[in-house]
Each structure stands twice: as structure tokens, then as C-alpha cells.
Amino acid sequence: MKTAKIALWILAIFGIANARVLSQDSTESALSQGIAYFYNANFEMAIQQIRSALESDSLAGSEQFTANIYLAFSLIRQQADDEEAETCFERAIAAQPDAGLDARIIPxxxxxxxQTVRRRSLGGIYIDSDPMYSRAVVIDTTGQRFKEQVTPAIFDNLFAGSYYVMVEREKYDDYVDLVNITAGEIDTLFVALKEKKKPFFNNWWAWGSGFAVAAILFMVDWGGEDQPAKTSQELPVPPERP
Structure with missing residues (x-):
């Protein structure tokens, strides 16, 4: 009985896995067919196939970008609603903000x-610092997008909105601030990091230990000739036991 149950579980797992593979293959096939229809100027079928592919949740980020791009292209060539085409561009940019198009290939x-939708959606910030070559981090307020570079650096392809900016370097105080990114613009931020101050205790300890060393050297230098070191015979004898 146990063996039969295990076998059923294994078959069920393989069945689910195979279904997912078939679903993904079907989605990728629909996307490929849609792109082929677009290049054959059959825009109606291209829209149908690509929409079918987008209904699946198995498309990766790069595939979502491609699907939305070609859906927008097909809608434009079909002279459909411009707002829907722009929405597709926005979805493509949201899927992969850093991805772009090759102007040598695309009409x-x-x-x-x-590019018009991209400029309207994305902005950036140029960060420089003193000292240079500090670590700069830009994080959106949701914590989902994270970029890191060494100053001076340009952080581009950022959605308009608020971002946390952190600049740090060893032996300097960290700089943290909330900045606003404006779509279509590259803002500039210059950060002058402040050197970390040593705690008072550390300063006092260094001064105190240096004073102690100087005092010992003074005693050795100035007291050594007048009071020579005692020999073992001159040392006090331990008291006798009662």
C-alpha cells in the first residue's frame, strides 16, 4: 500500500512538472509565432498570438519585455488605440528597465x-563624492530595486519617484539621504564625506599611554646614574617564618 502511494505521488509530481514544461513551451511557441506574424505583416494574428503568450505567468522578465514590445509594434502597425500601445511599452520598461532597442534594426x-515612453518613465542621478571612488548605493523605497557603483557614477534607468542614496567609505561617516528622481532628467548629487572622529576615550588612552611611556623614559634617563640597579645581595630578605 505504501509503495503504491509513493508511486502515485511520484506520478503526480512528474505530471505537474510536465504540465508546466508543456505550458512554458506553448507560451514560448505562441510568442515566437506572434513575432513571426509581425514580420510577415500579419498584425492581427501577431496581436492574437502575443496576447495569448502574455496571459501565461511563465514568461520571464526578458520574455515579458519582448512580448510587450512586439505587441505595441503590432498595435501601432494595425493603427489600433495609441494608449494601449503606450501601455505595452510601459509594461515592457517595467519588466526590464535597463533593456533597450537596437536603432539599427527597429524601424x-x-x-x-x-524612446518617448521610456524618457517619460525613467530618470537618473549622477553621484560624485569627496573622496572619490566611494561606494554609492541607490535603493527604491520598496527595497525591490538596488543598484551599486563606485563614484563618480551615473545611475540611470530609474523610475520616477523617491530613492534612498547611501555613500560610504572606510574611515568616513556614511551619507544617507532620500532623493527624488524626475522622469526624463539626470539629477546631480555631490557628497562630501566627513572623516570619522575618534572617540574621546581612544584619544585620552593614546595620550595617557604616551605620557606613561615618556615618564618611564624620563625616570630611566635621569634616575639611572644616581640610583644604580640593586644586586641580588642588596635586595631585602624575606621575613622568617614565626
């Missing part, structure tokens, strides 16, 4: 439409 009118 100029489609490329320009994408």
Missing part, C-alpha cells in the same frame, strides 16, 4: 515611439 518610427 525609426517604432523606435522613437518607444
Amino acid at each position: 525609426p518610427d517604432l523606435y522613437d515611439r518607444f
